[in-house]
Amino acid sequence: xxxxxxxxxxxxxxxxxxxxxxxxxxxxxxxxxxxxxxxxxxxxxxxxxxxxxxxxxxxxxxxxxxxxxxxxxxxxxxxxxxxxxxxxxxxxxxxxxxxxxxxxxxxxxxxxxxxxxxxxxxxxxxxxxxxxxxxxxxxxxxxxxxxxxxxxxxxxxxxxxxxxxxxxxxxxxxxxxxxxxxxxxxxxxxxxxxxxxxxxxxxxxxxxxxxxxxxxxxxxxxxxxxxxxxxxxxxxxxxxxxxxxxxxxxxxxxxxxxxxxxxxxxxxxxxxxxxxxxxxxxxxxxxxxxxxxxxxxxxxxxxxxxxxxxxxxxxxxxxxxxxxxxxxxxxxxxxxxxxxxxxxxxxxxxxxxxxxxxxxxxxxxxxxxxxxxxxxxxxxxxxxxxxxxxxxxxxxxxxxxxxxxxxxxxxxxxxxxxxxxxxxxxxxxxxxxxxxxxxxxxxxx
Amino acid sequence: xxxxxxxxxxxxxxxxxxxxxxxxxxxxxxxxxxxxxxxxxxxxxxxxxxxxxxxxxxxxxxxxxxxxxxxxxxxxxxxxxxxxxxxxxxxxxxxxxxxxxxxxxxxxxxxxxxxxxxxxxxxxxxxxxxxxxxxxxxxxxxxxxxxxxxxxxxxxxxxxxxxxxxxxxxxxxxxxxxxxxxxxxxxxxxxxxxxxxxxxxxxxxxxxxxxxxxxxxxxxxxxxxxxxxxxxxxxxxxxxxxxxxxxxxxxxxxxxxxxxxxxxxxxxxxxxxxxxxxxxxxxxxxxxxxxxxxxxxxxxxxxxxxxxxxxxxxxxxxxxxxxxxxxxxxxxxxxxxxxxxxxxxxxxxxxxxxxxxxxxxxxxxxxxxxxxxxxxxxxxxxxxxxxxxxxxxxxxxxxxxxxxxxxxxxxxxxxxxxxxxxxxxxxxxxxxxxxxxxxxxxxxx
Numbered sequence: 001x002x003x004x005x006x007x008x009x010x011x012x013x014x015x016x017x018x019x020x021x022x023x024x025x026x027x028x029x030x031x032x033x034x035x036x037x038x039x040x041x042x043x044x045x046x047x048x049x050x051x052x053x054x055x056x057x058x059x060x061x062x063x064x065x066x067x068x069x070x071x072x073x074x075x076x077x078x079x080x081x082x083x084x085x086x087x088x089x090x091x092x093x094x095x096x097x098x099x100x101x102x103x104x105x106x107x108x109x110x111x112x113x114x115x116x117x118x119x120x121x122x123x124x125x126x127x128x129x130x131x132x133x134x135x136x137x138x139x140x141x142x143x144x145x146x147x148x149x150x151x152x153x154x155x156x157x158x159x160x161x162x163x164x165x166x167x168x169x170x171x172x173x174x175x176x177x178x179x180x181x182x183x184x185x186x187x188x189x190x191x192x193x194x195x196x197x198x199x200x201x202x203x204x205x206x207x208x209x210x211x212x213x214x215x216x217x218x219x220x221x222x223x224x225x226x227x228x229x230x231x232x233x234x235x236x237x238x239x240x241x242x243x244x245x246x247x248x249x250x251x252x253x254x255x256x257x258x259x260x261x262x263x264x265x266x267x268x269x270x271x272x273x274x275x276x277x278x279x280x281x282x283x284x285x286x287x288x289x290x291x292x293x294x295x296x297x298x299x300x301x302x303x304x305x306x307x308x309x310x311x312x313x314x315x316x317x318x319x320x321x322x323x324x325x326x327x328x329x330x331x332x333x334x335x336x337x338x339x340x341x342x343x344x345x346x347x348x349x350x351x352x353x354x355x356x357x358x359x360x361x362x363x364x365x366x367x368x369x370x371x372x373x374x375x376x377x378x379x380x381x382x383x384x385x386x387x388x389x390x391x392x393x394x395x396x397x398x399x400x401x402x403x404x405x406x407x408x409x410x411x412x413x414x415x416x417x418x419x420x421x422x423x424x425x426x427x428x429x430x431x432x433x434x435x436x437x438x439x440x441x442x443x444x445x
Numbered sequence: 446x447x448x449x450x451x452x453x454x455x456x457x458x459x460x461x462x463x464x465x466x467x468x469x470x471x472x473x474x475x476x477x478x479x480x481x482x483x484x485x486x487x488x489x490x491x492x493x494x495x496x497x498x499x500x501x502x503x504x505x506x507x508x509x510x511x512x513x514x515x516x517x518x519x520x521x522x523x524x525x526x527x528x529x530x531x532x533x534x535x536x537x538x539x540x541x542x543x544x545x546x547x548x549x550x551x552x553x554x555x556x557x558x559x560x561x562x563x564x565x566x567x568x569x570x571x572x573x574x575x576x577x578x579x580x581x582x583x584x585x586x587x588x589x590x591x592x593x594x595x596x597x598x599x600x601x602x603x604x605x606x607x608x609x610x611x612x613x614x615x616x617x618x619x620x621x622x623x624x625x626x627x628x629x630x631x632x633x634x635x636x637x638x639x640x641x642x643x644x645x646x647x648x649x650x651x652x653x654x655x656x657x658x659x660x661x662x663x664x665x666x667x668x669x670x671x672x673x674x675x676x677x678x679x680x681x682x683x684x685x686x687x688x689x690x691x692x693x694x695x696x697x698x699x700x701x702x703x704x705x706x707x708x709x710x711x712x713x714x715x716x717x718x719x720x721x722x723x724x725x726x727x728x729x730x731x732x733x734x735x736x737x738x739x740x741x742x743x744x745x746x747x748x749x750x751x752x753x754x755x756x757x758x759x760x761x762x763x764x765x766x767x768x769x770x771x772x773x774x775x776x777x778x779x780x781x782x783x784x785x786x787x788x789x790x791x792x793x794x795x796x797x798x799x800x801x802x803x804x805x806x807x808x809x810x811x812x813x814x815x816x817x818x819x820x821x822x823x824x825x826x827x828x829x830x831x832x833x834x835x836x837x838x839x840x841x842x843x844x845x846x847x848x849x850x851x852x853x854x855x856x857x858x859x860x861x862x863x864x865x866x867x868x869x870x871x872x873x874x875x876x877x878x879x880x881x882x883x884x885x886x887x888x889x890x
Contacts, residue, residue, distance in 0.1 A: 013635035014613050016605070017646025020634065025669040031655055075638045121655055128649075132608040133616060140611075160461070163577040164769045166585075167614030168459050171578060189465065190458035193520045201462025204573075206776035209784040210476055210566055224470040236787055262791050314769050323768035324609045324759050331651035339654040342681055346707050 010061075012068045012093075013075075015129040020076070023093075023122040024086040033335035034097075035121040036352050037128070038113040039135055040330075045322030049422025050412055052146045052405060053102045053114050054177045055138030059131050060392045063095040066127065095123050099387035102355075103396070105142075105180055105405030106382060107412060109368055109425050112355045114139075116383060121334065128329045136327045137170060140319045141177035146409055147294040148312055149182035151419050153301060156309040158185035158200050160289060161317025174317040180401050182409065187311070195398055202230035202259050202287070209235065215244050219253060228256040230287060233272070234263065242272040246279030257285040257308070265290065266305035273306040287311060293320065298419045340440050349433055350440045355382040364413045371430030455506075457513045457538075458520075460574040465521070468538075468567040469531040478780035479542075480566040481797050482573070483558040484580055485775075490767030494867025495857055497591045497850060498547045498559050499622045500583030504576050505837045508540040511572065540568050544832035547800070548841070550587075550625055550850030551827060552857060554813055554870050557800045559584075561828060566779065573774045581772050582615060585764045586622035591854055592739040593757055594627035596864050598746060601754040603630035603645050605734060606762025619762040625846050627854065632756070640843055647675035647704050647732070654680065660689050664698060673701040675732060678717070683708065687717040691724030702730040702753070710735065711750035718751040732756060738765065743864045785885050794878055795885045800827040809858045816875030 026032060041051060068076075068090050077087055097119020108114055115135065117124050148157055159178040165171035175191030185200035186192060192199035203221055211217035214236060222229045231248075233241035238260060249255050258276075260268045265288045276284050288300065289311035297310055314320065330348045331339050338350035351372050356379035360366040371377045386393055396404075415423035471477060486496060513521075513535050522532055542564020553559055560580065562569045593602055604623040607616035620636030630645035631637065637644035648666055656662035659681060667674045676693075678686035683705060694700050703721075705713045710733045721729050733745065734756030742755055759765065775793045776784050783795035796817050801824035805811040816822045831838055841849075860868035 010613075011635050013638055014607070014616070015634055016607055016632040017634050017637075017644045018632065018648055019646075021646050021670065022648055022652050025652070025666055026655070028669045029665050035651075035655065037651070072638070076634075079637070079644070125649075125651060129608045130613070133610065133613065136609050137611045162459070162461055163574045164581050164772070165578065166582045166611035166763070167618055168455075168575075168578065169612030169614045171459070173612055187461040187463065189460055189462050189521075190456050192462075192524070193458055193517070199462045199524070201464075201466050203463055203467055204570075205786050206480075206482070206570060207467050207470070209776045209786060210471070210480065210779045220474050221470055224473045225466065318611070318763070318768040320768050323763040323765050327609070331654045334655045341650045341654060 010065060011072060012066060013072050014133070015126065019126050019129055020082070020090075023126045024082055024089070026122045026125065027086065027089045032120045032122060034118055035124040035331060036333035037117045037124050037329050038332050038353060039115040039131065040111055040113045040328065041108075042326040042328060042346075043110045044424050045325065047321055047420070047422065048143060049416035049418060049424045050107045050109065050143070050146075051139060051325070052142040052181055052408070053106045053108055053139055054104050054142035054180055055135040055173070056101050056104045056115070056386065057395065058134045058138070058173070059115070060099065060387055062130055062134060063099065063127060063387065064390065064392060066093070066095045068093060093123065093126065094390060095119065095127060096390040097123055097387070098385070098389065100383040101386045102382045103384060103404060104401045105408055107408045108355070108382070109427055111349065112368065112370055112427055113353050113383060116352065118352075132327060132329050136325055138173050138177040139327070140322075140325055141174045141317065142181040142405070144294065144316055144319045144322075145178040145181035145183055146405065147419060148297060148310070148316065150409065150417050151294040151298040151301065152310055155301070155307060156185070157183040158187060158309065158311045159183055159316065160187045160311040160313035162188040164314040165317040170317065176398070178316065180398060181405055182402065197398075203232050205232060205235045208232065214241055215248070218244065218248055222248070222253045222255070226254060228254045230257040230259055231255055232261060233258045234261050234268075238263065238268050239271060239275070242275040243279075245284065246275060246281055249279070249281045249284065255281070255284050257287050259287040259289060259311070261290040265307070266300045266303050269300075269305045269307050285309065289313065291315065294419050338436055338440050340437060342441070349429065349437055351433065351436050353433065355427065356380065357382055359411065363411055365411050365416075365425060368425055368427040369430055370427045370433060372432055372436065375430055375432055377430060455510060456517060457511060458517050459578070460571065464571050464574055465527070465535075468571045469527055469534070471567045471570065472531065472534045477565045477567055479563055480569040480776060481778035482562045482569050482774050483777050483798060484560040484576065485556055485558045485773065486553075487771040487773060487791075488555045489869050490770070492766055492865070492867065493588060494861035494863060494869045495552045495554065495588070495591075496584060496770070497587040497626055497853070498551045498553055498584055499549050499587035499625055500580040500618070501546050501549045501560070501831065502840065503579045503583070503618070504560070505544065505832055507575055507579060508544065508572060508832065509835065509837060511538070511540045513538060538568065538571065539835060540564065540572060541835040542568055542832070543830070543834065545828040546831045547827045548829065548849055549846045550853055552853045553800070553827070554872055556794065557813065557815055557872055558798050558828060561797065563797075577772060577774050581770055583618050583622040584772070585767075585770055586619045586762065587626040587850070589739065589761055589764045589767075590623040590626035590628055591850065592864060593742055593755070593761065595854065595862050596739040596743040596746065597755055600746070600752060601630070602628040603632060603754065603756045604628055604761065605632045605756040605758035607633040609759040610762040615762065621843070623761065625843065626850055627847065642843070648677050650677060650680045653677065659686055660693070663689065663693055667693070667698045667700070671699060673699045675702040675704055676700055677704045677706060679705050679707045679713075683713050684716060684720070687720040688724075690729065691720060691726055694724070694726045694729065700726070700729050702732050704732040704734060704756070706735040710752070711745045711748050714745075714750045714752050730754065734758065736760065739864050783881055783885050785882060787886070794874065794882055796878065796881050798878065800872065801825065802827055804856065808856055810856050810861075810870060813870055813872040814875055815872045815878060817877055817881065820875055820877055822875060
């Protein structure tokens, strides 16, 4: 049991037990005809006017590389839950299906399929748990990060959230989701290496505290990092430290920016900006951090706080005001027959679906309609082929995804963009889809 | 950039950039004397009467195995941020310090140090980000899981939350934290393998939907799993399905339990229990799931709902009502001198501290006091040595930790245990610690 802290390598066992219980049954029963599952979000959290699709890259990686290794099968054998025949079938499990999906960075709304899987039932079923796990978290964070982007205007944004993200994978994937949605930097070093995201970092209070006094700490830090430093000025007295920074700049210390991490960030920013400008340090920028989210950023910006960059951490990486989405991955068709679930409050639309989006003359979203794939509704279809026969069709670079997300955010109507009390678009349901649902209900009375 | 979805192997780059920027400065400046950092939670979320320490096992694994591998150092070199000398120093970085901590499963309150690190400043500083990342998340989930345990009485509890946990590491560590806090099962297969937690699982709606009708689905499932099944009965009509289950049991189908996943769980449980009992199926148990948390469990239980087991998912794994803790890891002493931060609203108590707990005659917690390690206050000291010179002292088995947690929960006074509006214990601060803080303020004016 050593190295339990090591984040797991991708494992086929990253799933719920019932997936194994079901697919061994499907295989034993010969229920292996093509099934259609769709991933969608039932409803948006209260303070979300839109969502941003993210995580497809990792989801396709998962599907492409899915397999049980011998150690995993040996362990499953020890549980006594599965026959030798069933385990042999698991040994040869691969994902051989087709996937259509919205490109990462696409904005979407309630009930819109974001990803569709068509594959033999055991394969399509088995991948549910990890697919949701990957698509949900990045979508959750990208959606919140996009709101920070809208709130911040042209100010720069950095993800500072690793320490309180829920584990290592969350911290890394949060950085990716934030960057994709328009952030400029991450503080998480490994996200820089893995995803090519620009990294940023300054100093902590402990650096100041480890010194006998603040000014010595600042001077020492700049001596070791002579190409320019960001100094944290709120350890003892923010205003006094701002005056000290002016003195240091006059000495020739290469101060690029100061960071304020506590107290009334807007009030301090105004005072510190005044001290710096009066002291001839107009090119020293101000970074704000500490309990920030899109609501705080909007308040600071609308109050005119002279803040050049925001470091956004915990509340972003855990999506604190809405820490999960009501997302699901549901069977919509089996062996050519549409299916639907009618559980109280959780009914679904049957069949293979597409989302058709119409823009207005200004390029803003005018209408989204959910229809069947073989309908020809007006507007652009949002789901595109991304995998065929278990092979991915493309791997767009992260910067290209980020540009797409930027265009998508620009297409949002005002009510969706609003930070407080946004109003999402409610997609219309095509008459053909309504009729199909009624027909399915008649055949499964 | 392949396999980006693979949860990362433990990497020294799982950190914030400023840790690297600071430790290269510390090393260059010769600031390598012993530093004391403590991890604690500033304040409890509104609906928490206590917290449960968890994650120490993974934290110690991290400290024991910390090192930069050549690929990481090569990548750091490409950033141009660090000198060759600095990179060479990083190559030899190891954690050689001492750690004292509350055993996992210990209940704790605001401002109480949960873990203390004493190590040369660069080492003690560098480990901050990942240490918090590991201790925070498991503590967060264990605290919520313990409340579920208190709410559920003797009913069985299973963690169903993997799919909406924030990434793979979160899903796995949530299972561990839940089990530690008193859960009985997890649905997450890989958590079963990694931590030895009993796994459980039933069927999804898609299994029912893939069949032409519900009864065929139930019969088929039991045929493949003849040792007994749990049947999901809410896909179309819960009451109709309950009657069908009675018929199946009479046929000899080995039904162990039925699961209800939607609608009015308490109301359905009463009706279904009645149908089962009337039909001679008193030994078929009822499992409830769907949007559960400790609040819902308490409501169901106090309404007398005949539910034998609860599957708790999303709201637990993301700690939905309190998705993060105000936890920090702060420098308290450097080179023998106590330090403190005085930032607005974020001041800390200086020095090496201990928590002393006194129990009343019934074995309930009467008082917690935070004092200095070399004080002799009444009560049992909660922090114990767990690592010396970078080597862990013990690795208690998970079941032993779980037993400890059970005893800890039993020691909670009534107001802390309450599910709604609990009242946490507020630790007292020893006079010696108050005096030390005042002295530190005088020396860093």
